[in-house]
């Protein structure tokens with residue numbers, strides 16, 4: 494059965510937005526009705542059967558607007574199927590799973606989402622210049638480490654879980 498799904502994301506430099514778009518496209522291909530929205534522009538959670546929420550990680554933290562979204566919608570999210578992902582690790586540590594930051598973990602404890610997923614991220618040279626960092630300090634991290642087959646596979650798992658899930662009244 495087709496479900497209504499919100500894919501909401503918080504990004505600074507765009508890498509997480511593209512991951513969210515790919516997740517959304519995969520769910521749509523599987524027959525679900527999907528809206529992919531930047532988290533600040535996300536419609537009411539009450540309109541959806543399920544929510545996929547992703548944030549970029551910076552210095553071990555989620556983007557503040559993503560934490561705010563979890564906090565503000567905690568009660569509604571509790572009653573829905575929720576998947577969390579974050580995009581971060583780049584360079585030599587691109588395959589390292591990242592724990593949820595403590596504030597996000599506390600909220601997740603209340604919401605009971607599916608197990609969170611870490612996706613490797615992307616750091617472009619222009620972005621390094623944009624944040625005022627010295628290129629030579631971050632040179633070893635520059636590049637796109639996003640693993641598209643892994644992102645597709647994770648999305649497929651969600652599509653399957655949604656097909657068999659019972660919608661909460």
Ligand SMILES: Cc1cc2nc3c(=O)[nH]c(=O)nc-3n(C[C@H](O)[C@H](O)[C@H](O)COP(=O)(O)O)c2cc1C
Pocket residue numbers: 503504505506507508509510549550551552553554580581582583591613614615616624
């Ligand atoms: C200043 C800075 C700090 C970062 N801190 C982390 C971090 O603590 N953990 C992590 O996994 N990735 C970290 N990253 C990598 C970013 O999360 C990665 O580039 C991500 O894909 C960016 O997503 P966005 O383009 O959606 O903003 C950092 C990147 C920068 C530039």
